[in-house]
Amino acid sequence: xxxxxxxxxxxxxxxxxxxxxxxxxxxxxxxxxxxxxxxxxxxxxxxxxxxxxxxxxxxxxxxxxxxxxxxxxxxxxxxxxxxxxxxxxxxxxxxxxxxxxxxxxxxxxxxxxxxxxxxxxxxxxxxxxxxxxxxxxxxxxxxxxxxxxxxxxxxxxxxxxxxxxxxxxxxxxxxxxxxxxxxxxxxxxxxxxxxxxxxxxxx
Amino acid sequence: xxxxxxxxxxxxxxxxxxxxxxxxxxxxxxxxxxxxxxxxxxxxxxxxxxxxxxxxxxxxxxxxxxxxxxxxxxxxxxxxxxxxxxxxxxxxxxxxxxxxxxxxxxxxxxxxxxxxxxxxxxxxxxxxxxxxxxxxxxxxxxxxxxxxxxxxxxxxxxxxxxxxxxxxxxxxxxxxxxxxxxxxxxxxxxxxxxxxxxxxxxxxxxxxxxxxxxxxxxx
Numbered sequence: 001x002x003x004x005x006x007x008x009x010x011x012x013x014x015x016x017x018x019x020x021x022x023x024x025x026x027x028x029x030x031x032x033x034x035x036x037x038x039x040x041x042x043x044x045x046x047x048x049x050x051x052x053x054x055x056x057x058x059x060x061x062x063x064x065x066x067x068x069x070x071x072x073x074x075x076x077x078x079x080x081x082x083x084x085x086x087x088x089x090x091x092x093x094x095x096x097x098x099x100x101x102x103x104x105x106x107x108x109x110x111x112x113x114x115x116x117x118x119x120x121x122x123x124x125x126x127x128x129x130x131x132x133x134x135x136x137x138x139x140x141x142x143x144x145x146x147x148x149x150x151x152x153x154x155x156x157x158x159x160x161x162x163x164x165x166x167x168x169x170x171x172x173x174x175x176x177x178x179x180x181x182x183x184x185x186x187x188x189x190x191x192x193x194x195x196x197x198x199x200x201x202x203x
Numbered sequence: 204x205x206x207x208x209x210x211x212x213x214x215x216x217x218x219x220x221x222x223x224x225x226x227x228x229x230x231x232x233x234x235x236x237x238x239x240x241x242x243x244x245x246x247x248x249x250x251x252x253x254x255x256x257x258x259x260x261x262x263x264x265x266x267x268x269x270x271x272x273x274x275x276x277x278x279x280x281x282x283x284x285x286x287x288x289x290x291x292x293x294x295x296x297x298x299x300x301x302x303x304x305x306x307x308x309x310x311x312x313x314x315x316x317x318x319x320x321x322x323x324x325x326x327x328x329x330x331x332x333x334x335x336x337x338x339x340x341x342x343x344x345x346x347x348x349x350x351x352x353x354x355x356x357x358x359x360x361x362x363x364x365x366x367x368x369x370x371x372x373x374x375x376x377x378x379x380x381x382x383x384x385x386x387x388x389x390x391x392x393x394x395x396x397x398x399x400x401x402x403x404x405x406x407x408x409x410x411x412x413x414x415x416x417x418x419x420x421x422x
Contacts, residue, residue, distance in 0.1 A: 051283065071416070074286050084287075085280040089218040098214045099288045101206065123221070143287070 001027045002063050002076060002146035002177050004048055009057035011043055018044065018197055020057070027146065030169075030178035032188035035197030041181035042081070042151050044197065048179055049077055049149045063146065078145030080136045080153045088125040092116060092135055095124070099139060107142050114138055114164055129156040141168060148172065150180040154187050166190060204296075207289035211297030215272060216304075224275075225305060228268040233313040236261050241320040248321065251386035255379045258317045259338070262310045263375060266342050267364050272298050273347075273354040282419065291416040295351065299408065302343040302350075310339035323386060330393045331385040337400045338378035344404040345371045348411035351418055373403060 003026040010019040017040035025031050025048075033041045046052040048059060050070045061068045063076065086095045092111070096103050103120075111117040114134045124132060133156045140148065150169075154162045169178065169190055182188055219225055240257055248254060276282040285294055314335050318325065325331045346367050353363040381396040 074283070075288075075290075077287065079283065079287060083280050084283045086284060087214065087218060087281055088279060089221045090214065094214075094217070098210050101210070139284075 001065065003027070003061070004073075004147060004177060004179070005060045005062070006048060007058050007060070009044070009047055009054040009059065011040060011047065011052075011055050021195065022057075023048075023195055025147075025177045025179055027177050028174050029193070030173055030180065030191040032191035032194045033179065033181040033197065034183070034185075034188050034194050037183070039197040041183075041197055044195070045081075045149055045151050045179060045181040049073060049079065049147070073147070076146040077149055078140030078143045078147075079149045079151075080133075080140045081149065081151035082155070083151075084136065086124055086132070086135050086139055089123060091123055092120045092138070095135070095139060096142065100142060107138075110138055110142060113168070115160070130158055130161060133157055134161060137165060137168070141172065145176060147177045147179070150178065150182070152182055152184075153180065154182070154184055162186075204290060204293045207293035208297050208300075211285070211289060211294055212300055215297065215301045218275075219272075219301075219305075225268055225271050228271070229265045229305070229309045230312065232268065233261055233265045233309065233316060236264070237313065237316050237320050244321075252379070252383045254317075254321060254323050254386055255382035257321075258314060258382065259375055259379050261317060262313050262335075262339060263342065263371065264364075265309045265313055266306050266339065266346060267367065272301060273350040277354045286419070291419050292412060294419075295347070295412060295415040298351070299344065299347045299411075302347045303340050306339040306343035306346075307336060310335045325385055326388050327385040327393075331382065333393060333397060334378055334381045334385060337397050338374060338382075341374045341378075341400045341404040342371055344408045344411070345374065348407070348415065351411075351415055355418070370407075374400060 003024065005024045007022050009021045011017045012019075021044065023031065033044050035041050043052060047054050050059065050061075050073045059070065061070060061073050061076075068076075086092075087098065090098065093103055096107055100107070108117065111120055114137065116131065116134050116138060119127065119131060124135060127135065133153075137153065148169075153165055153169075157165060166186075172178070178191065180187060180191055188194055240261075248257075276285065314331075317323065346363075349363055349367045349370065353366065356362060377396050377399055381393050384393075
Protein backbone atom coordinates (compact mmCIF):
# COMPACT_ATOMS: atom_id res chain seq x y z
CA UNK A 1 0.00 0.00 0.00
CA UNK A 2 1.47 3.33 -1.11
CA UNK A 3 -0.09 6.58 0.10
CA UNK A 4 0.45 10.24 -0.68
CA UNK A 5 -1.05 12.70 1.81
CA UNK A 6 -1.04 16.42 1.10
CA UNK A 7 -1.87 18.92 3.86
CA UNK A 8 -2.84 22.53 3.11
CA UNK A 9 -0.57 22.98 0.11
CA UNK A 10 -0.22 26.46 -1.32
CA UNK A 11 1.81 27.65 -4.28
CA UNK A 12 2.25 31.03 -5.88
CA UNK A 13 4.42 32.40 -8.63
CA UNK A 14 3.88 36.08 -9.41
CA UNK A 15 0.23 35.40 -8.63
CA UNK A 16 -1.52 32.99 -6.27
CA UNK A 17 -1.85 29.67 -8.05
CA UNK A 18 -3.76 27.73 -5.42
CA UNK A 19 -3.94 27.55 -1.65
CA UNK A 20 -4.83 25.18 1.17
CA UNK A 21 -5.28 22.03 -0.89
CA UNK A 22 -5.43 18.79 1.06
CA UNK A 23 -5.85 15.37 -0.46
CA UNK A 24 -4.87 11.75 -0.07
CA UNK A 25 -4.29 9.06 -2.67
CA UNK A 26 -3.53 5.42 -1.93
CA UNK A 27 -2.91 2.29 -3.96
CA UNK A 28 -6.07 1.34 -5.82
CA UNK A 29 -7.30 4.94 -5.91
CA UNK A 30 -7.07 7.46 -8.70
CA UNK A 31 -7.48 11.22 -8.60
CA UNK A 32 -7.91 13.58 -11.52
CA UNK A 33 -6.72 17.17 -11.20
CA UNK A 34 -8.89 19.26 -13.51
CA UNK A 35 -9.27 22.94 -14.20
CA UNK A 36 -8.75 25.59 -16.86
CA UNK A 37 -5.35 26.43 -18.38
CA UNK A 38 -3.07 28.16 -15.89
CA UNK A 39 -4.98 26.94 -12.85
CA UNK A 40 -1.96 24.98 -11.56
CA UNK A 41 -2.84 21.38 -12.45
CA UNK A 42 0.70 20.47 -13.52
CA UNK A 43 2.23 22.35 -10.58
CA UNK A 44 0.01 20.48 -8.11
CA UNK A 45 0.96 17.20 -9.79
CA UNK A 46 4.67 18.12 -9.52
CA UNK A 47 4.22 19.00 -5.85
CA UNK A 48 2.50 15.69 -5.13
CA UNK A 49 5.37 13.91 -6.91
CA UNK A 50 7.98 15.98 -5.03
CA UNK A 51 9.33 17.44 -8.25
CA UNK A 52 8.53 20.95 -7.00
CA UNK A 53 8.26 22.14 -3.37
CA UNK A 54 5.11 23.87 -2.13
CA UNK A 55 5.35 27.37 -0.64
CA UNK A 56 3.46 26.18 2.41
CA UNK A 57 1.90 22.95 3.60
CA UNK A 58 3.47 19.52 3.42
CA UNK A 59 3.25 16.27 1.51
CA UNK A 60 3.83 12.94 3.23
CA UNK A 61 4.59 9.62 1.60
CA UNK A 62 3.98 6.18 3.07
CA UNK A 63 5.00 2.79 1.74
CA UNK A 64 3.48 -0.16 3.62
CA UNK A 65 2.29 2.29 6.31
CA UNK A 66 5.84 3.52 6.94
CA UNK A 67 6.85 7.08 6.17
CA UNK A 68 9.45 7.42 3.42
CA UNK A 69 11.69 10.42 2.64
CA UNK A 70 10.19 12.73 0.01
CA UNK A 71 13.29 12.71 -2.21
CA UNK A 72 12.99 8.94 -2.72
CA UNK A 73 9.44 9.15 -4.11
CA UNK A 74 10.67 9.51 -7.68
CA UNK A 75 12.06 5.96 -7.43
CA UNK A 76 8.53 4.66 -6.71
CA UNK A 77 6.92 6.73 -9.44
CA UNK A 78 6.16 6.35 -13.10
CA UNK A 79 5.74 9.73 -14.75
CA UNK A 80 4.24 10.63 -18.10
CA UNK A 81 4.57 14.38 -18.61
CA UNK A 82 5.67 16.90 -21.22
CA UNK A 83 8.67 17.88 -19.08
CA UNK A 84 10.07 14.35 -19.03
CA UNK A 85 11.54 12.83 -22.17
CA UNK A 86 13.16 9.51 -22.99
CA UNK A 87 16.63 9.69 -24.58
CA UNK A 88 16.03 10.85 -28.12
CA UNK A 89 19.38 9.69 -29.47
CA UNK A 90 18.71 6.12 -28.33
CA UNK A 91 16.29 3.56 -29.74
CA UNK A 92 13.30 2.41 -27.72
CA UNK A 93 15.08 -0.90 -27.05
CA UNK A 94 18.17 0.99 -25.81
CA UNK A 95 15.99 3.17 -23.57
CA UNK A 96 14.40 0.05 -22.06
CA UNK A 97 17.80 -1.60 -21.54
CA UNK A 98 19.11 1.62 -19.99
CA UNK A 99 16.23 1.72 -17.49
CA UNK A 100 15.59 -1.97 -16.79
CA UNK A 101 18.68 -3.86 -17.95
CA UNK A 102 16.91 -6.08 -20.50
CA UNK A 103 13.84 -6.31 -22.71
CA UNK A 104 11.58 -8.74 -20.85
CA UNK A 105 8.53 -10.62 -22.15
CA UNK A 106 6.34 -8.08 -20.34
CA UNK A 107 8.08 -5.28 -22.23
CA UNK A 108 7.57 -7.02 -25.59
CA UNK A 109 3.88 -7.56 -24.79
CA UNK A 110 3.39 -3.92 -23.79
CA UNK A 111 5.17 -2.69 -26.92
CA UNK A 112 2.87 -4.87 -29.03
CA UNK A 113 -0.18 -3.44 -27.25
CA UNK A 114 1.05 0.10 -27.78
CA UNK A 115 1.74 -0.73 -31.43
CA UNK A 116 5.40 0.18 -30.94
CA UNK A 117 7.10 -3.20 -31.33
CA UNK A 118 7.90 -2.74 -35.01
CA UNK A 119 9.48 0.66 -34.22
CA UNK A 120 11.55 -0.50 -31.25
CA UNK A 121 14.90 -0.30 -33.04
CA UNK A 122 14.45 3.20 -34.45
CA UNK A 123 16.12 6.19 -32.81
CA UNK A 124 13.50 8.16 -30.88
CA UNK A 125 14.11 11.52 -32.56
CA UNK A 126 12.75 9.99 -35.77
CA UNK A 127 9.40 9.30 -34.03
CA UNK A 128 6.32 11.48 -34.28
CA UNK A 129 5.19 13.23 -31.07
CA UNK A 130 2.39 10.67 -30.71
CA UNK A 131 4.86 7.79 -30.89
CA UNK A 132 7.12 9.52 -28.38
CA UNK A 133 4.13 9.80 -26.04
CA UNK A 134 3.55 6.05 -26.42
CA UNK A 135 7.23 5.50 -25.51
CA UNK A 136 6.82 7.57 -22.36
CA UNK A 137 3.73 5.56 -21.41
CA UNK A 138 5.60 2.30 -22.03
CA UNK A 139 8.60 3.39 -19.96
CA UNK A 140 6.40 4.54 -17.07
CA UNK A 141 4.30 1.36 -16.99
CA UNK A 142 7.23 -1.06 -17.42
CA UNK A 143 8.61 0.28 -14.16
CA UNK A 144 5.55 -1.18 -12.41
CA UNK A 145 5.31 2.01 -10.34
CA UNK A 146 3.62 2.32 -6.97
CA UNK A 147 2.40 5.76 -7.96
CA UNK A 148 1.64 6.85 -11.50
CA UNK A 149 1.76 10.58 -12.24
CA UNK A 150 0.13 11.47 -15.53
CA UNK A 151 0.22 15.01 -16.91
CA UNK A 152 -2.05 15.27 -19.95
CA UNK A 153 -1.33 11.63 -20.82
CA UNK A 154 -3.61 11.61 -23.87
CA UNK A 155 -1.97 14.60 -25.52
CA UNK A 156 -0.63 13.89 -29.03
CA UNK A 157 -2.27 10.46 -29.04
CA UNK A 158 -4.67 9.44 -31.78
CA UNK A 159 -7.99 7.72 -30.99
CA UNK A 160 -6.49 4.22 -30.95
CA UNK A 161 -3.65 5.46 -28.71
CA UNK A 162 -6.12 6.95 -26.25
CA UNK A 163 -8.18 3.76 -26.25
CA UNK A 164 -5.07 1.69 -25.41
CA UNK A 165 -4.04 4.23 -22.75
CA UNK A 166 -7.47 4.06 -21.10
CA UNK A 167 -7.35 0.24 -21.09
CA UNK A 168 -3.87 0.23 -19.56
CA UNK A 169 -4.88 2.73 -16.86
CA UNK A 170 -7.89 0.59 -15.95
CA UNK A 171 -5.70 -2.51 -15.72
CA UNK A 172 -3.05 -0.89 -13.52
CA UNK A 173 -5.58 0.94 -11.28
CA UNK A 174 -6.01 -1.78 -8.60
CA UNK A 175 -2.25 -1.95 -7.94
CA UNK A 176 -1.23 1.68 -8.23
CA UNK A 177 -2.02 5.12 -6.87
CA UNK A 178 -2.82 7.25 -9.91
CA UNK A 179 -2.81 11.04 -10.09
CA UNK A 180 -3.71 12.59 -13.41
CA UNK A 181 -3.70 16.25 -14.44
CA UNK A 182 -5.96 16.66 -17.42
CA UNK A 183 -8.24 18.90 -19.42
CA UNK A 184 -9.93 15.95 -21.06
CA UNK A 185 -13.21 14.97 -19.41
CA UNK A 186 -12.92 11.40 -20.80
CA UNK A 187 -9.57 10.96 -19.03
CA UNK A 188 -10.93 12.52 -15.82
CA UNK A 189 -13.86 10.08 -15.83
CA UNK A 190 -11.41 7.18 -15.52
CA UNK A 191 -10.51 8.38 -12.01
CA UNK A 192 -12.38 7.76 -8.78
CA UNK A 193 -12.19 11.37 -7.58
CA UNK A 194 -11.40 14.82 -8.94
CA UNK A 195 -9.69 17.91 -7.58
CA UNK A 196 -11.08 20.92 -9.42
CA UNK A 197 -8.74 23.91 -9.51
CA UNK A 198 -10.35 27.20 -10.28
CA UNK A 199 -9.45 30.77 -9.34
CA UNK A 200 -6.73 29.61 -7.02
CA UNK A 201 -8.90 27.36 -4.91
CA UNK A 202 -9.06 23.60 -4.88
CA UNK A 203 -12.55 22.12 -4.58
CA UNK B 204 24.38 1.86 -7.85
CA UNK B 205 26.99 -0.01 -9.92
CA UNK B 206 24.35 -1.05 -12.51
CA UNK B 207 23.14 2.54 -12.79
CA UNK B 208 26.72 3.73 -13.10
CA UNK B 209 27.58 1.35 -15.93
CA UNK B 210 24.30 1.93 -17.79
CA UNK B 211 24.67 5.71 -17.53
CA UNK B 212 28.25 5.58 -18.80
CA UNK B 213 27.26 3.35 -21.73
CA UNK B 214 24.27 5.59 -22.46
CA UNK B 215 26.31 8.84 -22.35
CA UNK B 216 29.09 7.45 -24.55
CA UNK B 217 26.57 6.00 -27.02
CA UNK B 218 24.67 9.32 -27.24
CA UNK B 219 27.95 11.18 -27.62
CA UNK B 220 29.13 8.97 -30.45
CA UNK B 221 25.77 9.38 -32.20
CA UNK B 222 25.35 13.13 -31.74
CA UNK B 223 29.11 13.93 -31.85
CA UNK B 224 28.39 17.32 -30.23
CA UNK B 225 31.18 17.35 -27.65
CA UNK B 226 33.74 15.58 -29.82
CA UNK B 227 33.25 17.89 -32.79
CA UNK B 228 33.24 21.02 -30.59
CA UNK B 229 36.41 20.00 -28.81
CA UNK B 230 38.30 18.84 -31.86
CA UNK B 231 37.40 21.85 -33.96
CA UNK B 232 38.32 24.21 -31.10
CA UNK B 233 41.67 22.59 -30.28
CA UNK B 234 42.70 22.21 -33.93
CA UNK B 235 41.76 25.77 -34.87
CA UNK B 236 43.38 27.33 -31.79
CA UNK B 237 46.60 25.32 -32.07
CA UNK B 238 47.03 26.08 -35.76
CA UNK B 239 46.17 29.76 -35.19
CA UNK B 240 48.78 30.01 -32.43
CA UNK B 241 51.29 28.27 -34.69
CA UNK B 242 50.70 30.77 -37.48
CA UNK B 243 50.55 33.78 -35.15
CA UNK B 244 53.79 32.96 -33.35
CA UNK B 245 55.60 32.03 -36.56
CA UNK B 246 57.44 29.32 -34.66
CA UNK B 247 59.49 31.82 -32.63
CA UNK B 248 58.25 30.83 -29.16
CA UNK B 249 61.29 29.40 -27.44
CA UNK B 250 60.46 29.49 -23.74
CA UNK B 251 59.24 26.13 -22.33
CA UNK B 252 57.01 28.03 -19.92
CA UNK B 253 55.19 29.87 -22.70
CA UNK B 254 54.64 26.55 -24.48
CA UNK B 255 53.30 24.99 -21.27
CA UNK B 256 50.95 27.92 -20.63
CA UNK B 257 49.60 27.89 -24.20
CA UNK B 258 49.13 24.12 -24.14
CA UNK B 259 47.13 24.15 -20.89
CA UNK B 260 45.07 27.16 -21.96
CA UNK B 261 44.05 25.18 -25.06
CA UNK B 262 43.28 22.08 -22.98
CA UNK B 263 41.35 24.13 -20.39
CA UNK B 264 39.09 25.85 -22.91
CA UNK B 265 38.64 22.67 -24.96
CA UNK B 266 37.58 20.94 -21.76
CA UNK B 267 34.97 23.61 -21.11
CA UNK B 268 32.88 21.93 -23.81
CA UNK B 269 32.57 18.71 -21.78
CA UNK B 270 29.98 20.53 -19.64
CA UNK B 271 27.53 19.72 -22.43
CA UNK B 272 26.79 16.33 -20.82
CA UNK B 273 24.80 17.93 -18.00
CA UNK B 274 23.33 20.67 -20.18
CA UNK B 275 21.96 18.07 -22.56
CA UNK B 276 20.10 16.33 -19.70
CA UNK B 277 18.41 19.62 -18.78
CA UNK B 278 17.80 20.91 -22.32
CA UNK B 279 16.35 17.64 -23.56
CA UNK B 280 14.27 17.12 -20.37
CA UNK B 281 15.86 13.74 -19.67
CA UNK B 282 17.19 14.52 -16.17
CA UNK B 283 13.96 13.52 -14.40
CA UNK B 284 13.68 10.45 -16.63
CA UNK B 285 17.17 9.42 -15.49
CA UNK B 286 16.34 10.16 -11.82
CA UNK B 287 13.23 7.96 -12.09
CA UNK B 288 15.49 4.94 -12.44
CA UNK B 289 18.82 5.83 -10.83
CA UNK B 290 20.15 7.65 -7.79
CA UNK B 291 21.62 11.14 -8.19
CA UNK B 292 24.91 9.84 -6.78
CA UNK B 293 25.15 7.20 -9.51
CA UNK B 294 24.31 9.77 -12.18
CA UNK B 295 26.98 12.12 -10.85
CA UNK B 296 29.71 9.49 -10.73
CA UNK B 297 28.85 8.29 -14.25
CA UNK B 298 29.06 11.85 -15.60
CA UNK B 299 32.35 12.31 -13.75
CA UNK B 300 33.81 9.18 -15.36
CA UNK B 301 32.58 10.11 -18.84
CA UNK B 302 33.92 13.66 -18.37
CA UNK B 303 37.30 12.21 -17.32
CA UNK B 304 37.38 9.93 -20.39
CA UNK B 305 36.53 12.82 -22.73
CA UNK B 306 38.90 15.25 -20.99
CA UNK B 307 41.84 12.84 -21.10
CA UNK B 308 41.14 12.17 -24.79
CA UNK B 309 40.95 15.93 -25.43
CA UNK B 310 44.19 16.59 -23.58
CA UNK B 311 45.96 13.77 -25.43
CA UNK B 312 44.79 15.00 -28.85
CA UNK B 313 45.42 18.68 -28.05
CA UNK B 314 48.82 17.84 -26.52
CA UNK B 315 50.02 15.78 -29.49
CA UNK B 316 48.69 18.35 -31.94
CA UNK B 317 50.42 21.16 -30.07
CA UNK B 318 53.74 19.31 -29.92
CA UNK B 319 53.52 18.56 -33.64
CA UNK B 320 52.41 22.00 -34.86
CA UNK B 321 54.71 23.99 -32.56
CA UNK B 322 57.61 21.56 -32.90
CA UNK B 323 58.18 21.35 -29.14
CA UNK B 324 60.76 18.94 -27.74
CA UNK B 325 59.73 16.90 -24.72
CA UNK B 326 62.70 15.83 -22.60
CA UNK B 327 60.66 13.92 -20.01
CA UNK B 328 58.09 12.01 -22.05
CA UNK B 329 56.74 9.81 -19.25
CA UNK B 330 56.47 12.77 -16.88
CA UNK B 331 54.64 14.76 -19.54
CA UNK B 332 52.23 11.87 -20.25
CA UNK B 333 51.47 11.43 -16.55
CA UNK B 334 50.98 15.18 -16.14
CA UNK B 335 48.54 15.35 -19.08
CA UNK B 336 46.62 12.37 -17.67
CA UNK B 337 46.53 13.62 -14.06
CA UNK B 338 45.97 17.27 -14.98
CA UNK B 339 43.12 16.61 -17.38
CA UNK B 340 41.45 14.20 -14.94
CA UNK B 341 41.67 16.80 -12.17
CA UNK B 342 40.19 19.43 -14.51
CA UNK B 343 37.34 17.04 -15.31
CA UNK B 344 36.56 16.51 -11.61
CA UNK B 345 36.44 20.28 -11.04
CA UNK B 346 34.33 21.11 -14.05
CA UNK B 347 31.81 18.28 -13.51
CA UNK B 348 30.26 19.79 -10.39
CA UNK B 349 30.37 23.32 -11.83
CA UNK B 350 28.58 22.01 -14.92
CA UNK B 351 25.95 20.38 -12.70
CA UNK B 352 25.37 23.67 -10.85
CA UNK B 353 25.29 25.89 -13.93
CA UNK B 354 23.10 23.45 -15.89
CA UNK B 355 20.14 24.72 -13.89
CA UNK B 356 20.58 28.42 -14.80
CA UNK B 357 19.92 30.36 -18.00
CA UNK B 358 23.26 31.96 -18.97
CA UNK B 359 25.10 28.73 -18.34
CA UNK B 360 27.87 28.91 -20.96
CA UNK B 361 29.58 32.07 -19.71
CA UNK B 362 28.86 31.35 -16.07
CA UNK B 363 30.42 27.90 -16.34
CA UNK B 364 33.75 29.22 -17.60
CA UNK B 365 33.79 32.07 -15.07
CA UNK B 366 33.01 29.79 -12.11
CA UNK B 367 35.39 27.08 -13.27
CA UNK B 368 38.40 29.32 -13.65
CA UNK B 369 39.11 30.08 -9.94
CA UNK B 370 38.55 26.45 -8.94
CA UNK B 371 40.81 25.09 -11.65
CA UNK B 372 43.50 27.75 -11.11
CA UNK B 373 45.51 25.70 -8.56
CA UNK B 374 45.46 22.73 -10.94
CA UNK B 375 46.52 24.81 -13.93
CA UNK B 376 49.33 26.45 -11.94
CA UNK B 377 50.74 23.09 -10.89
CA UNK B 378 50.44 21.42 -14.31
CA UNK B 379 52.00 24.41 -16.08
CA UNK B 380 54.96 24.31 -13.69
CA UNK B 381 55.44 20.57 -14.17
CA UNK B 382 54.92 20.70 -17.94
CA UNK B 383 57.49 23.49 -18.17
CA UNK B 384 60.00 21.18 -16.50
CA UNK B 385 59.10 18.38 -18.96
CA UNK B 386 59.79 20.76 -21.87
CA UNK B 387 63.16 21.85 -20.42
CA UNK B 388 66.29 19.82 -19.75
CA UNK B 389 65.91 20.03 -15.97
CA UNK B 390 65.74 16.73 -14.09
CA UNK B 391 62.82 16.73 -11.69
CA UNK B 392 60.35 14.50 -9.92
CA UNK B 393 56.68 14.95 -10.74
CA UNK B 394 55.52 13.10 -7.62
CA UNK B 395 54.70 16.19 -5.58
CA UNK B 396 52.58 17.58 -8.44
CA UNK B 397 50.80 14.25 -8.93
CA UNK B 398 50.11 13.95 -5.21
CA UNK B 399 48.68 17.47 -5.17
CA UNK B 400 46.44 16.78 -8.16
CA UNK B 401 45.27 13.50 -6.63
CA UNK B 402 44.52 15.09 -3.24
CA UNK B 403 42.79 18.12 -4.77
CA UNK B 404 40.59 16.04 -7.10
CA UNK B 405 39.72 13.53 -4.37
CA UNK B 406 38.66 16.30 -1.99
CA UNK B 407 36.60 18.06 -4.63
CA UNK B 408 35.15 14.79 -5.91
CA UNK B 409 33.98 13.75 -2.43
CA UNK B 410 32.45 17.17 -1.69
CA UNK B 411 30.74 17.17 -5.11
CA UNK B 412 29.40 13.64 -4.54
CA UNK B 413 27.82 14.77 -1.28
CA UNK B 414 26.45 18.04 -2.73
CA UNK B 415 25.13 16.77 -6.04
CA UNK B 416 21.86 15.18 -4.81
CA UNK B 417 20.92 18.50 -3.14
CA UNK B 418 21.72 20.48 -6.29
CA UNK B 419 19.56 18.27 -8.49
CA UNK B 420 16.74 17.67 -6.02
CA UNK B 421 14.57 20.43 -7.43
CA UNK B 422 14.42 21.69 -10.99
